[in-house]
Amino acid sequence: MIEQVRIENLGVIAAADLDLAPRLTVITGETGAGKTMVLTSLALLLGRKADPALVRSGADRAVVEGTFVVAPDGPAAARAEEAGAVVDDGELIAARTVPASGRSRSHLGGRSVPHAVLTEVGEQLVTVHGQSDQLRLRAPSQQRAALDAFGGTEHAALVEAYREAWSAASNAREELRAWERAVGAREEEIAQLRTGLDRIDAVAPEPGEDVALREEANRLGNVENLRAAAGRAHQSLTGGDDMTGAPDATTLLDDARRSLDQSAADDPALAGWAERLAEASYLVSDVATELSSYLTGLDADPARLEWVHERRAALADMARDHGGEVDAALDWAERARRRLADLDAPEEVAERLREAVATAEAELDRAAAALSESRRSTGDRLAAAVGSELAGLAMPDATLEVRLTPLEEPGPHGAESVELLLAAHPGAPARPLGQGASGGELSRVMLALEVALADAGTSTGTTGLTFVFDEVDAGVGGKAAVEVGRRLARLAERAQVVVVTHLAQVAAFADRHLVVTKHASAEQITATDVVAVDGEDRLRELARMLSGQEESDTALRHAAELIERAGVQR
Structure with a gap:
């Protein structure tokens, strides 16, 4: 306000x-x-x-x-x-x-x-x-909103139900149109998906294969260096032929443990260290055994190395469009097969979409019929209410008409346009608000x-x-x-x-x-x-309006009577 x-x-x-x-x-x-x-x-x-x-x-x-x-x-x-x-x-x-x-x-x-x-x-x-400035309720949208507002809560529920039905039908139609527009693009997508899948299926990669082959290639390409490193480590732990006379790590650990065991009775701390040295001895012995097994199986294999290189090249070429990673290519292939399953059944999808459109349009028709019927009855009530008010406003012969004109097809606000018309006099044609009536x-x-x-x-x-x-x-x-x-x-x-x-x-x-x-x-x-x-000043102003003489006793009494009656009539 x-x-x-x-x-x-x-x-x-x-x-x-x-x-x-x-x-x-x-x-x-x-x-x-x-x-x-x-x-x-x-x-x-x-x-x-x-x-x-x-x-x-x-x-x-x-x-x-x-x-x-x-x-x-x-x-x-x-x-x-x-x-x-x-x-x-x-x-x-x-x-x-x-x-x-x-x-x-x-x-x-x-x-x-x-x-x-x-x-x-x-x-x-x-x-x-x-x-x-008679702007309010001139626009059809404002007249429709006024009619719907006059209808009350039950009518408002019908308006909302129609809006939801219209939105659902519009979305269903658009989804079907998008599907139909994409027929050519769908065929192209199918060809691209199948080409990509053929390339992957021709190579038939295994999950993580590229990583495993990279490690194997590194191993096969560096056999001598690996053999030398593992051999030196094995000799240091076990005292091999090249270290004759030198104590091995296992022996030294055992000697240290026994020395501590001999005096552990005098100090419990020595017993704890002796136990830890025993564990270290077992660990060193296990490592030495594994190194021996590693050395036995470490042989140069030029043929295997060549095959690994060729396989890696094939995997890299196949995975080039997927970030160069085999697992990414396999993930894409899984998604592509699901997508193909949809694309290869266009009629089934189209039929499902057509059924969705039919269902949504049927619901829209029901909602439109209910809203139109409610608008007709609401329009009659609004016209009667306004007519009753006009009768008391010195316009007893004026009538308001709420005209509903069916649309060619339902719109977002209903299946009809709403127009408020006024017939100012008996026999006068009903005309839009603002036409055929004076400003007053x-x-x-x-x-x-x-x-x-x-x-x-x-x-x-x-x-x-x-x-x-x-x-x-x-x-x-x-x-x-x-x-x-x-x-x-x-x-x-x-x-x-x-x-x-x-x-x-x-x-x-x-x-x-x-x-x-x-x-x-x-x-x-x-x-x-x-x-x-207020008070006397207001009485004098009303008296002036009544008679042009604000000091007239008769006009003042009439003014006081008007104020009193107005208070009662409110």
């Missing part, structure tokens, strides 16, 4: 602060006092076009600043923060500066932003119904719609929104004027409402009453003030 608006040097307004009520605020004043400038200030905050001619004579710029109360997790706050604005404890400050010459500037939450950002944020917060009539139609939607508990009437009405009371008076005020008060139970009015019967319902007055300064410069009135 709008908490406060500050205006500087806009038209005839030199400076004014507007504190708006959370519920119904009315703005009154004599013709020409400057009520239009109040609405213009709101339009500027909503990103509308700025005209330098709006700047007050003698000033270099006009400034409008507004404080909005927003839900921290709502779409308005999200869009503002996306633009770099700061939302401080649920408050969002918007500002518009219009220079006497040059381009206007917009600020939101302390950041300079394009005018379009003010518009996008404002659309989430404020709806203006005026002679040139259209404002009352919009009021009737907003009240009907709000009474249904829809999202269009929840706390946080602001509705601005201008000319809603044009062409009405008497009892009809009271009904306009009563309906504005009803709407204000669920949303903030700001209305510019010249009828006391409407103003009597206000929670806050602002009066726009003009006066001439000593320099004969006309200026306008906006002040909140």
Whole structure:
């Protein structure tokens, strides 16, 4: 909602602060006092076009600043923060500066932003119904959303079921189309997979074979060096022919162990070391035995070495496309065979996809039929509710029609388009909203719609929104004027409402009453003030609106009676 608006040097307004009520605020004043400038200030905050001619004579710029109360997790706050604005404890400050010459500037939450950002944020917060601002519910998408919102929770479940069904059918169709488009690519993929598998199958590698052959090649290619190293080690451990007379490692370890055993009774620590030396002796003996066996089997085999080289070359060539590793090639081959199993049965896959499409479309048809039927009944209820409201707004012969036009094929939002039409008079053709009705009539139609939607508990009437009405009371008076005020008060139970009015019967319902007055300064410069009135001041303003004489006792009594009756009727 709008908490406060500050205006500087806009038209005839030199400076004014507007504190708006959370519920119904009315703005009154004599013709020409400057009520239009109040609405213009709101339009500027909503990103509308700025005209330098709006700047007050003698000033270099006009400034409008507004404080909005927003839900921290709502779409308005999200869009503002996306633009770099700061939302401080649920408050969002918007500002518009219009220079006497040059381009206007917009600020939101302390950041300079394009005018379009003010518009996008404002659309989430404020709806203006005026002679040139009957924008709400004009677009078919907004009319469809309003109808669906009016339907309630059961209807909302049908809308969601349809959306899910439409999404599932669209995905199923796209999967089938993708399969059909890929026929040529599928054949090419099959050929590539089979070529790769043939190369691997021709070599028939074993897991880890390349690693094992690399080790064998190293061994066969260095037999002499290996034999010399192993022989020297064996002689050092066992005392071979080349080391005659030299003690071998096993003998030395045994001598050391026996020496410790002899004195172990005197110190237990020696027994522990002796045990460890025994283990070392066993280990050295095992190594010596294994070295002997290794030397026996270590023979040069040129033929085997040649075969190993050839095999390694074949494996490397086969695995070149797989990082040069046999295991990677085998993993690819396993995946390729699974993929071929799918590709080699195209008709089975295609049939499965066609069945999925048929199932999804059947479900979509069921969901569409249920939603269409619910929309027809919801449309009848909405038309009746709006008609009832219009009867009390001096438009008893006006009727609202909710027209559902079947689409050639279901879309993402249903199987029909939704259009709200108005027949302003008996026998008049039903025409789109905004056509065939005056500005005042259209404002009352919009009021009737907003009240009907709000009474249904829809999202269009929840706390946080602001509705601005201008000319809603044009062409009405008497009892009809009271009904306009009563309906504005009803709407204000669920949303903030700001209305510019010249009828006391409407103003009597206000929670806050602002009066726009003009006066001439000593320099004969006309200026306008906006002040909140209450008590006796409010009675005098209502009396002025009733009779043009704010001091008339009769008018004052009538004003007091209006306020009392308004309180009762709310």
